[in-house]
Amino acid sequence: MKEKLQFADRLSELMLKHGGLNAHQLSKVVGLSHVTIGNYLVGKPPKSLHLVSIAQYFHVSTDWLLGLRGEGMYDEKGGIKPGFETGMVLNDAPPKKEIARLTKIADGLADQLSELRKTIKELEP
Secondary structure: OHHHHHHHHHHHHHHHHOOOOOHHHHHHHHOOOHHHHHHHHOOOOOOHHHHHHHHHHHOOOHHHHOOOOOOOOEOOOOOEOOOOOOOOOOOOOOOHHHHHHHHHHHHHHHHHHHHHHHHHHHHOO
């Protein structure tokens, strides 16, 4: 029971420290539903794969996230304590789904930039 609450508390702490993410925002970047994130925030234990996705996103170890080690990753000023900045024990590359999403956004921005440049050229005297 203690681990469930520590996970919920630590997930809440991470979300707050990363710009006040809400469940919907976090769900998009880790590839889970906002309902699942909400369940985790009220104490439901995470599935292993979900735990790994969340830990990878925040660059913390799964052990820390579950409350199995450490008291917190942030110092009094909100900075990351030494040792936590590389706390992942697994591959901390972004999930493929996130890479695909960001690539799509970048492609869309490139198209918009190209159109904007054409419009500027047409407006130049």
